[in-house]
Every structure is written in structure tokens, then in C-alpha cells.
Amino acid sequence: MSITVSSALSPDVFDSYLTLVGDGDERGAVDLAISLLDAGVPAQRIIVDLIGGTQARVGELWASNEWGVAREHSATAVSERVLAAVASRTDVPGGRxxxxxxxxxxxxxxxxxxxxxxxxxxxxxxxxxxxxxxxxxxxxxxxxxxxxxxxxxxxxxxxxxxxxxxxxxxxxxxxxxxxxxxxxxxxxxxxxxxxxxxxxxxxxxxxxxxxxxDWPPSFVADDPGTFLGDEEYTHMVRSRPQLIATAMDRLPVVFPGAHHYDQAQIDATAEDLGHIADFLAAALYVADDQIFVEFVRWTAEVLRTRGVPVSALRVGLRLIRDQLVDFPAALRMIDGGVAAIGG
The missing domain is CATH 3.40.50.280 (Cobalamin-binding domain)
Incomplete structure (x- = not known):
């Protein structure tokens, strides 16, 4: 996906800024942004197009496994400093x-x-x-x-x-x-x-x-909003630690390769199972299967870019599903996720 280029900013500017934040060059990135500000580029365009557009690209580079987590975090930290520098150069009177x-x-x-x-x-x-x-x-x-x-x-x-x-x-x-x-x-x-x-x-x-x-909106201060969350959601939240622990105990039985996992792989697998439980709980909370299905689809794509077989995700889904046989909405959501990635 390409960055949307503002008429005030050339593709070369975006490429230069991405290189700077990717290298962790805070000073260079700040200097580039301030030079644009001094040249008359509105601060809003620097914030939305340059910083925001580049940050979207940074996320894509992480998802495609071209950048690691540390580099993504470093780039984000640099952009935070650039944003602060741009803000310090602008003075707008309040009033709204x-x-x-x-x-x-x-x-x-x-x-x-x-x-x-x-x-x-x-x-x-x-x-x-x-x-x-x-x-x-x-x-x-x-x-x-x-x-x-x-x-x-x-x-x-x-x-x-x-x-x-x-x-x-x-x-x-x-x-x-x-x-x-x-x-x-x-x-x-x-x-x-x-x-x-x-x-x-x-x-x-x-x-x-x-x-x-268009503000303020019509507002009723004592309106509590819709009550959400049901028995299945409550069970997911309360039983989350046990769901993960049980899945980890059963993992070597259904996936023999797990016998040889080192501690880092064990921790990563437990974290992934936690994500499955958390997204399933969120989907149950608002009663929308699509939250979980989209999470499974996105996770499968991220795993593919990292050379991890999608079968590993299916195993994780099965380990959670086997513990939720009395919860039809959860089963439907998990089955929808499995269908979305095939198998």
C-alpha cells in the first residue's frame, strides 16, 4: 500500500522521512519536518500526511516482517519527537x-x-x-x-x-x-x-x-447506553487464565513439535492463545462474529509472512474451541475463523 501524498509534499520527502525514522535518526527527522514548516507547509499536513502516512507504512512493514518490533517501536518514538517539535513551533490562540x-x-x-x-x-x-x-x-x-x-x-x-x-x-x-x-x-x-x-x-x-x-450533540446525561456482555462473555473473561493454561498443557498432544519448544516459543504461544481469547471475548461482548473472523484472517497473514504454517493457528483455535463446547456463540465464531483461513 502506498502513502497518500499531499500536494504540498513530494514522494521524495516521504521516502526521506521513512528512511530517517527507520534509522532512528531523530535529529534528521526533526530537521526535515521543521524545514517543511519553515517552507510554508501547514502543520496539519505535516502531522496528517507526513507523520501519519509514514506511521501507517511502518505498520505495514512490521506486518510484512520487513521490520522487527524494535525497529517499529524506534520509528514510532522518533515520530513522537517530531510531532512534539512541530507542535512547539506553532502557536494558535484558544477559544473553542x-x-x-x-x-x-x-x-x-x-x-x-x-x-x-x-x-x-x-x-x-x-x-x-x-x-x-x-x-x-x-x-x-x-x-x-x-x-x-x-x-x-x-x-x-x-x-x-x-x-x-x-x-x-x-x-x-x-x-x-x-x-x-x-x-x-x-x-x-x-x-x-x-x-x-x-x-x-x-x-x-x-x-x-x-x-x-456540529457540536455539542443532543445529549441525555443519564442515558447509560446499551447493556452488553452475556453469560458467554462473562465466562470468557473469568476463565481466560484457565483456558490458556489448559491449552498449553494439551498442546504437545495435538502438536508434537511443541515438545521441543524453548522458553521463548512457549511464551510466544501462550501470548498468541491470549490474543485468541481476548478477541473472542470482544466479539462476544458486542455480538459481532466479524471481529473474531477478521482477527483470525489477519493473524494468518502475519504468520505466513514469518514462515509459520497456518496449521499452527488452527491448532490454537481448536485448543480453545474444545473448552467451549457449551457456548454456541463462541463455537460459531471460532468455526467462522477457521473457515476464513481454510480448513
Whole structure:
């Protein structure tokens, strides 16, 4: 997938910036961004097109196994510093109001939210950016202390939807409307509305436009939102440690090669089983099979790029499925995931 090139930025600029962040060259990346700013490129275009577009490419390079985790993390850290440098060079008077921006509890992808914070600041908002993985109780305490006009919540991974729901419900109970954003809220933000958010935006620029032209929304402070989660979801959450432990105990029986796993392979397998359990729980929470099916399909592709046979994923799915024979929705979701990857 290619980066969408702004009319203000040439492909060479994107290539240079990707090389710099890939090499961990913070100084070079900052100098490049500041030179664009000095040349008259709007800060918004640097944030959205250069930093955001390159970050998307970094994710693709990790998924295709061209970059390792350490290099991806290093590149992200450099872009965070570049964003800070660009922000320090821009001074926009406030006036629109005050807004609290946070990543939901357990959501550690902070850069997209930080980019939104700067876009909102450039549009005249006073923004309290609380950072990644903000526990709900601390978020609500902050709202009572500061009295913002709105809360913006970021959720990039569907496994955080139950915590996002808790945060949205608490914010609304405190009388503060919520605008949600991030891939975790599903295609077209379908889960944002289901979880009780007042609005959703697909991109940072859409959030800025929504808050500037169509806010506040109609709002009922005592509306708790839809109750989600049923017996199957509750069982998945409560039994997660046992599901993983049992699957690991049974693994050598159905996959003899596991007898020779070293500790790193054992830890990685347990982590992968945890992801299966977490995505299954999220799908059960909002009653949408597609969350789990898409996770399985994506995981299979990532494994292929790393030379891991898809049969290993099927084994993991089977080990979890065998423990959920009394839960029809979970079985249906797992079977849908298996069908999506074949076999």
C-alpha cells in the first residue's frame, strides 16, 4: 500500500522521512519536518500526511516482517519527537473550549491520539491530553476537576471495547459528551454508537471538523447506553487464565513439535492463545462474529509472512474451541475463523 501524498509534499520527502525514522535518526527527522514548516507547509499536513502516512507504512512493514518490533517501536518514538517539535513551533490562540483526550484503559497506541490533540489545538481547542491507557476512574476524576466541554476517546484495538464502553458510560453519567475514534470502534464506527458515544470520527481531521461545526450533540446525561456482555462473555473473561493454561498443557498432544519448544516459543504461544481469547471475548461482548473472523484472517497473514504454517493457528483455535463446547456463540465464531483461513 502506498502513502497518500499531499500536494504540498513530494514522494521524495516521504521516502526521506521513512528512511530517517527507520534509522532512528531523530535529529534528521526533526530537521526535515521543521524545514517543511519553515517552507510554508501547514502543520496539519505535516502531522496528517507526513507523520501519519509514514506511521501507517511502518505498520505495514512490521506486518510484512520487513521490520522487527524494535525497529517499529524506534520509528514510532522518533515520530513522537517530531510531532512534539512541530507542535512547539506553532502557536494558535484558544477559544473553542476545553477538551479532554485519552486512550481507553489498556490501549497503548498513543501516537494517533497525540496527533489528534495537536490538530485540535491548531483549531483553537484547549486540549488536556492524558496519554495512553488511562484508567476510567482517573479519567472521571479529571473531568470533575476540569469540567471540559467534551471527551475524545481513542480505541485502536477491538479487545479494548468493554473498557471503552465503561469509560463512555461514566463520561456521559458525569454530563460530558463523548466523541470516539480509532479502528477499534469498527467499520464506520459501528461499535461507537452501540457503546453509547455521542459521535464518531474516522480520522483526526474529521474529528476536528465535527467538533467545529456540529457540536455539542443532543445529549441525555443519564442515558447509560446499551447493556452488553452475556453469560458467554462473562465466562470468557473469568476463565481466560484457565483456558490458556489448559491449552498449553494439551498442546504437545495435538502438536508434537511443541515438545521441543524453548522458553521463548512457549511464551510466544501462550501470548498468541491470549490474543485468541481476548478477541473472542470482544466479539462476544458486542455480538459481532466479524471481529473474531477478521482477527483470525489477519493473524494468518502475519504468520505466513514469518514462515509459520497456518496449521499452527488452527491448532490454537481448536485448543480453545474444545473448552467451549457449551457456548454456541463462541463455537460459531471460532468455526467462522477457521473457515476464513481454510480448513
Amino acid at each position: 473550549g476545553r477538551l479532554t483526550l485519552a486512550c481507553v484503559d489498556g490501549e497503548w497506541h498513543g501516537l494517533p491520539a497525540r496527533m489528534l490533540a495537536e490538530l485540535l489545538r491548531l483549531d483553537g481547542w484547549r486540549v488536556d491530553f492524558l496519554g495512553a491507557s488511562v484508567p476510567g476512574r482517573h479519567l472521571i476524576t479529571h473531568l470533575h476537576q476540569t469540567g471540559p466541554d467534551a471527551v475524545a476517546l481513542s480505541c485502536m484495538i477491538p479487545t479494548r471495547l468493554p473498557r471503552a464502553h465503561a469509560a463512555i458510560t461514566a463520561c456521559r453519567a458525569a454530563g460530558v459528551p463523548v466523541i470516539a475514534g480509532g479502528r477499534g470502534f469498527g467499520p464506520a464506527g459501528k461499535y461507537a454508537e452501540q457503546l453509547g458515544a455521542d459521535a464518531w470520527a474516522a480520522t483526526g481531521e474529521q474529528a476536528v471538523a465535527r467538533l467545529a461545526s
